[in-house]
Amino acid sequence: MSYEAVIGLEIHAQLLTKTKIFCGCRTDFGAPPNSQVCPVCLGLPGALPVLNHHAVDLAIRIGLALGCTIQPTSIFARKNYFYPDLPKGYQISQYDRPIALDGSLEWRAEGVAHRVSITRAHLEEDAGKSRHDGFTEADTRTGIDFNRSGVPLVEIVTAPDLRSGTEAAAFFSRLRVILVALGVNDGNMEEGSLRCDANVSVRPAGSTALGTKAEVKNLNSFRFLARALDYEIERQMAIVGRGARVIQETRLWDARTGRTESMRSKEEAHDYRYFPEPDLPPLVVSHERIEALRASLPELPDARRARFVTDYGLPEADATALVMLVPGFDEYFETTARATGSARETANTLLGLVRSRMNQDSIQSIGDLRTRLPEDRLAELVVLVESGKVSRPIAREIFDEMFGTGKHAGDIVAAKGLGRIDQDEAIAPIVDQVLAAHADAVASYRAGRTASFGFLVGQVMRTMGGKADPKRVNELLKKELERSGE
Numbered sequence: 001m002s003y004e005a006v007i008g009l010e011i012h013a014q015l016l017t018k019t020k021i022f023c024g025c026r027t028d029f030g031a032p033p034n035s036q037v038c039p040v041c042l043g044l045p046g047a048l049p050v051l052n053h054h055a056v057d058l059a060i061r062i063g064l065a066l067g068c069t070i071q072p073t074s075i076f077a078r079k080n081y082f083y084p085d086l087p088k089g090y091q092i093s094q095y096d097r098p099i100a101l102d103g104s105l106e107w108r109a110e111g112v113a114h115r116v117s118i119t120r121a122h123l124e125e126d127a128g129k130s131r132h133d134g135f136t137e138a139d140t141r142t143g144i145d146f147n148r149s150g151v152p153l154v155e156i157v158t159a160p161d162l163r164s165g166t167e168a169a170a171f172f173s174r175l176r177v178i179l180v181a182l183g184v185n186d187g188n189m190e191e192g193s194l195r196c197d198a199n200v201s202v203r204p205a206g207s208t209a210l211g212t213k214a215e216v217k218n219l220n221s222f223r224f225l226a227r228a229l230d231y232e233i234e235r236q237m238a239i240v241g242r243g244a245r246v247i248q249e250t251r252l253w254d255a256r257t258g259r260t261e262s263m264r265s266k267e268e269a270h271d272y273r274y275f276p277e278p279d280l281p282p283l284v285v286s287h288e289r290i291e292a293l294r295a296s297l298p299e300l301p302d303a304r305r306a307r308f309v310t311d312y313g314l315p316e317a318d319a320t321a322l323v324m325l326v327p328g329f330d331e332y333f334e335t336t337a338r339a340t341g342s343a344r345e346t347a348n349t350l351l352g353l354v355r356s357r358m359n360q361d362s363i364q365s366i367g368d369l370r371t372r373l374p375e376d377r378l379a380e381l382v383v384l385v386e387s388g389k390v391s392r393p394i395a396r397e398i399f400d401e402m403f404g405t406g407k408h409a410g411d412i413v414a415a416k417g418l419g420r421i422d423q424d425e426a427i428a429p430i431v432d433q434v435l436a437a438h439a440d441a442v443a444s445y446r447a448g449r450t451a452s453f454g455f456l457v458g459q460v461m462r463t464m465g466g467k468a469d470p471k472r473v474n475e476l477l478k479k480e481l482e483r484s485g486e
């Protein structure tokens, strides 16, 4: 029998508010431990939560962008469990009446249409964070930093519509780009402001019933998400393949071993004893508020991709890459393209030189890219290439020297004499030299094997350090070969 994988994701996105969801404490990342706390987010007795309506607006934006129905009334509940980083002994979260229901996310990749239903998106507060290092006595004690306690989150829950690790990673990366474009989340998975848990089961192909799932946690990159799911799917397939049963449990991805390991079985899991939060009234949002937020949504990635194709004449694949790869790449592109007046050459440079450098140096955010290479600096290089003043191989050399140094492309060209050479007086002697040195290639060209021509062009270009104008090299070589052949 053949089996298929079934995956549903639960994504926690930290909302970009200045203050927490139920108190006025700040949410700055990296502040000294326990410097952004008050009686409310420390769970001291008698402290009363007051809802941050900016967080509500951001949650509504998420719901709208994902095609959800925004609920006119939603309810906060207490989810009771004990954990050291949860001082109240419960987390305030929306439970059976969340703020957003029933949306979807659709995309096409390599000619295949994908659709994932969004079951719900709800508001909740984050917990604190246990710390095991970075303070005195860390070898004998665990510290708890409550700065994160009460930071607003939206949890987005998908239906079990995903079928592979790759598809789940593609979904998550598209969702991330949408959240960042909405201005509701910074997309930073390393700092934990965007987190993903994956639920996985397998079932006989063609069946519609769901198998027993395992939940995989600790997936803080797209690569890990895909790899953890592939590992987990294979593990479960092996279990059902030998006629055994998958047990319901929570598993942790271990990036070091490349495996998922059992963390706790679901049987031991808590009964959360949810009940409505008595200190908060039902959250009521008016139709007018929802419609005003709908009207204020920014251009979303799908629309932007389409615009890049029509306005800039970019190939579909380039437009998709610019919009979907890294949040903010599209804005970086547009700023640079405006400065160069050449969208095509700008896109080529971004998707070629810039992207490979980002991969090489593990640059994850456009902010990091921008500090190393601001748009106006890159634009100077693109203009030099576009106008034919430097050749493409030389452009790479200039790029490498510009990156992270703050140097101007024009200065590097001048200092190193990297400008393109197109004067015949400079090229012709090299052509003669190459023809003399490669009599075989010349003979074979004359015998009709035109492939030798490319070889000869390559020799001239190489001798001239890539700086010669290839068009002029072609012309001069041709002329010379024909003349001496007479």
Ligand code: ADP
Pocket (backbone or CB within 6 Å): 006, 007, 008, 009, 010, 157, 158, 159, 160, 161, 199, 200, 201, 210, 211, 212, 213
């Ligand atoms: P739980 O009650 O265990 O939290 P939910 O029904 O709330 O489960 O679903 C949580 C997530 O798990 C959702 O993303 C959902 O799509 C996914 N999910 C539920 N059942 C399965 C299953 N059998 N296989 C894979 N994913 C599942």
Ligand code: ZN
Pocket (backbone or CB within 6 Å): 020, 023, 024, 025, 036, 037, 038, 039, 040, 041, 042, 150
């Ligand atoms: Zn507080």
Ligand code: MG
Pocket (backbone or CB within 6 Å): none
């Ligand atoms: Mg659930």
